[in-house]
Amino acid sequence: MDTIAIPAINLAVIAPEVVLSVVAMALLLINVFVKSEQKGYLGYLSIAGILGTLLMLIPAWGSSVEGFSGTIIQDNFAIFFKVIFLISAAMSILITDKYLEREGCNQGEIYPLILFATVGMMLMASGTDLMTIFLGLEVLSVSLYVLAGFNRNNIKSNEAGLKYFLLGAFSTGFLLYGMALTYGATGTTKIAKIASYIAMNGVSSSNLMLVAGMILMSTGFAFKVAAAPFHMWTPDVYEGAPTPMTAFMSVGPKAAGFAAFARVLLVALPALKPEWSSLLWVLAVLTMTVGNITALYQQNIKRMLAYSSIAHAGYILVGFTAGNAVGTAGILFYMLSYAFMNIGAFAIIILVGKKGEENSNVSDYAGFGYRHPVLGIAFCIFLFSLAGIPPAAGFIGKFYLFSGAIQAGYIWLAVIGVLNSAASVYYYLRVMVFMYFKEPTEDFEWVKLTPAFVLCLLIAVIGVLVPGVLPGLFLELAQKAVLM
Amino acid sequence: METLFFLIVAAIAVICSLMVVTNKNPINSALSLIMTFFCLATLYVMLEAPFMAAIQVIVYAGAIMVLIVFVIMLLNIKSEAGRRTSHALFMGISVGLLLLVQTWYLLVKSSLSSVRGTVDSAMISKVGHTELIGKSLFTDFLLPFEITSILLLVAIVGAVVLSKKKL
Numbered sequence: 001m002d003t004i005a006i007p008a009i010n011l012a013v014i015a016p017e018v019v020l021s022v023v024a025m026a027l028l029l030i031n032v033f034v035k036s037e038q039k040g041y042l043g044y045l046s047i048a049g050i051l052g053t054l055l056m057l058i059p060a061w062g063s064s065v066e067g068f069s070g071t072i073i074q075d076n077f078a079i080f081f082k083v084i085f086l087i088s089a090a091m092s093i094l095i096t097d098k099y100l101e102r103e104g105c106n107q108g109e110i111y112p113l114i115l116f117a118t119v120g121m122m123l124m125a126s127g128t129d130l131m132t133i134f135l136g137l138e139v140l141s142v143s144l145y146v147l148a149g150f151n152r153n154n155i156k157s158n159e160a161g162l163k164y165f166l167l168g169a170f171s172t173g174f175l176l177y178g179m180a181l182t183y184g185a186t187g188t189t190k191i192a193k194i195a196s197y198i199a200m201n202g203v204s205s206s207n208l209m210l211v212a213g214m215i216l217m218s219t220g221f222a223f224k225v226a227a228a229p230f231h232m233w234t235p236d237v238y239e240g241a242p243t244p245m246t247a248f249m250s251v252g253p254k255a256a257g258f259a260a261f262a263r264v265l266l267v268a269l270p271a272l273k274p275e276w277s278s279l280l281w282v283l284a285v286l287t288m289t290v291g292n293i294t295a296l297y298q299q300n301i302k303r304m305l306a307y308s309s310i311a312h313a314g315y316i317l318v319g320f321t322a323g324n325a326v327g328t329a330g331i332l333f334y335m336l337s338y339a340f341m342n343i344g345a346f347a348i349i350i351l352v353g354k355k356g357e358e359n360s361n362v363s364d365y366a367g368f369g370y371r372h373p374v375l376g377i378a379f380c381i382f383l384f385s386l387a388g389i390p391p392a393a394g395f396i397g398k399f400y401l402f403s404g405a406i407q408a409g410y411i412w413l414a415v416i417g418v419l420n421s422a423a424s425v426y427y428y429l430r431v432m433v434f435m436y437f438k439e440p441t442e443d444f445e446w447v448k449l450t451p452a453f454v455l456c457l458l459i460a461v462i463g464v465l466v467p468g469v470l471p472g473l474f475l476e477l478a479q480k481a482v483l484m
Numbered sequence: 485m486e487t488l489f490f491l492i493v494a495a496i497a498v499i500c501s502l503m504v505v506t507n508k509n510p511i512n513s514a515l516s517l518i519m520t521f522f523c524l525a526t527l528y529v530m531l532e533a534p535f536m537a538a539i540q541v542i543v544y545a546g547a548i549m550v551l552i553v554f555v556i557m558l559l560n561i562k563s564e565a566g567r568r569t570s571h572a573l574f575m576g577i578s579v580g581l582l583l584l585v586q587t588w589y590l591l592v593k594s595s596l597s598s599v600r601g602t603v604d605s606a607m608i609s610k611v612g613h614t615e616l617i618g619k620s621l622f623t624d625f626l627l628p629f630e631i632t633s634i635l636l637l638v639a640i641v642g643a644v645v646l647s648k649k650k651l
Contacts, residue, residue: 007623014627021634028641068627109645116638123631131628139635146642161646187599197599208590209598 010067013074013126016053016082017119023049024115031108039108040097043452046111050090050118057082062480070190071129078126080332080481081259085121085252087463088339089114092248094456095347098448099244102355105151113150114248117143121256128267130179130189133260137175137224140253141168148241148249160240167223167233175220181213182268191268198271214272217264218279224257227283227317228290231310235294238306243353246302247346250309255335258316262331266323266483273323280321281413288314288420295427299361301349304427305342308386311424312338318410318417319401325482327404332478334401337393337467341385344460347453348379362431367440369432376435378457385464387428388421393468400475490530497523510556514549521545532605535613 011018027042027049034042057079064075093114100106116139123136145168149161183189185207186197198210223230238246265276291311298304316334319327352368353360369376385392398421402414467474500523503516521544528537603616621629 004619069624071627135628135631139638142638146645149646184598
């Protein structure tokens with residue numbers, strides 16, 4: 001019997017993922033010995049793990065290393081996204097502890113699950129094999145199903161978990177079928193080899209099997225990033241899930257979905273660009289319009305932000321449709337600033353909320369701006385950024401996404417995007433109108449700020465304002481991380 | 485002869501999978517699902533993938549189905565009462581038909597050109613299917629194989645978190 005030649009294993013490529021998984025497993029063990037009142041310390045331990053992973057990523061910037069016979073790569077694109085994932089995970093963990101205590105579901109398993117979800121996202125961003133991307137997506141999804149239903153005593157949280165699970169499993173089927181058809185058409189699951197096979201054999205849109213594979217994979221990814229018409233699960237899941245997990249879910253997994261989507265379309269299937277850009281054009285317009293118009297009618301602020309996150313996925317799809325360097329850099333920049341503004345907004349929602357997810361209607365914010373001036377200003381900064389008003393980072397991000405579309409010749413797409421962005425100002429401003437121009441109906445409890453919350457809000461405000469005022473540095477980083 | 489056999493097995497698989505979703509008694513659904521798995525295993529054998537066929541029977545038709553039947557018994561799921569709305573049925577059928585037409589178009593209009601892999605029946609009978617799978621699992625797909633272990637761990641933790649009575 002001949003021996004199996006094990007290919008070169010480059011552990012340095014997966015070192016960040018390994019470290020984070022080991023930290024998560026260690027936390028699972030430590031959790032058993034920690035008393036229920038002290039579970040918050042697990043959060044700090046997991047943040048330490050995240051910081052360690054970040055420190056490992058920074059020296060790797062600028063290099064591009066492959067490993068495990070081409071199933072994974074660590075390049076600037078992957079590192080940029082990994083930093084977004086780690087930041088969003090750390091910020092969500094900062095606001096988790098107090099929320100869990102209030103809702104009475106203070107279980108330590110939430111921290112390892114968040115870390116495992118982050119590992120899944122990191123694998124999605126750096127996977128260069130359809131199998132790696134798929135398994136990363138599954139690690140992420142399974143953790144998210146549990147995180148959405150984590151508040152077991154709340155029936156809405158149960159509904160969110162179950163609904164996400166059923167629809168997510170269904171969409172995974174589409175993704176996998178698409179991957180299978182692509183494999184059938186090209187004979188490989190490695191992204192670089194798919195591209196070279198297509199280039200060498202002149203396979204293009206004439207091979208409908210490949211086109212069908214591309215469409216089905218797009219369907220799977222569009223579900224994960226909550227693009228219309230695959231967005232039906234989003235409002236229910238975002239409303240029912242524990243609020244810190246909603247914050248996490250609306251940023252990290254969305255970025256991960258876009259990262260994997262970008263790698264598959266831009267690196268593996270650039271030959272099909274006419275096909276997929278027309279597909280994404282429709283998706284982008286539908287997503288922006290449906291998200292914004294439905295958000296106009298929402299009374300519950302979590303639902304409103306859920307629809308707004310759908311609309312934001314639409315803006316990112318605009319940059320995607322362009323498919324050029326400016327648009328792709330815009331995606332990266334926007335994802336980074338979106339992480340700060342959205343998690344910041346959700347942190348305020350947690351502070352205002354009461355046990356049992358009460359106080360989450362827009363009308364509950366009446367008078368909030370006067371009772372808590374500092375928090376009110378912070379909330380306004382986040383909402384302005386979400387609406388895309390300068391000098392917040394959201395404006396610069398949208399500017400680059402839309403200018404990418406104009407450069408690529410999609411004038412109408414950019415026009416629709418700007419119109420949508422203008423419409424969205426209405427529902428963000430409505431919250432501010434309630435905060436500053438309406439009399440409070442009941443007295444506000446004095447919000448108890450913990451150091452972790454202050455830190456999270458501080459990071460968020462800095463993360464929104466600094467890239468907004470000084471976009472040059474961040475854009476340069478984003479441009480270096482572009483796949484092309 | 486082989487085509488005829490394939491058609492028979494495929495027809496049984498389709499009919500059984502339809503019965504999985506149309507049966508009102510959950511136990512009958514589960515039994516139909518086992519039958520579907522057996523048909524799939526037969527298809528694997530016809531594709532000269534005996535290892536996959538064995539795994540299909542042992543893991544899916546064996547272990548997983550036993551679990552499903554146990555869950556049905558433990559939860560004491562009753563037969564489903566009443567019919568679902570015809571509205572959803574109509575939508576489902578129309579979307580299904582649309583997909584069928586699209587698939588048909590795909591098969592007729594397109595050149596379903598594809599790559600011929602290096603593994604053929606001569607190689608399978610010489611080296612062995614199990615060894616071939618093992619080799620690619622531990623060389624080309626080593627990392628995905630290891631990620632699966634994380635996936636299983638997450639699933640176990642998740643199941644405990646969501647369903648344990650007292651945490």
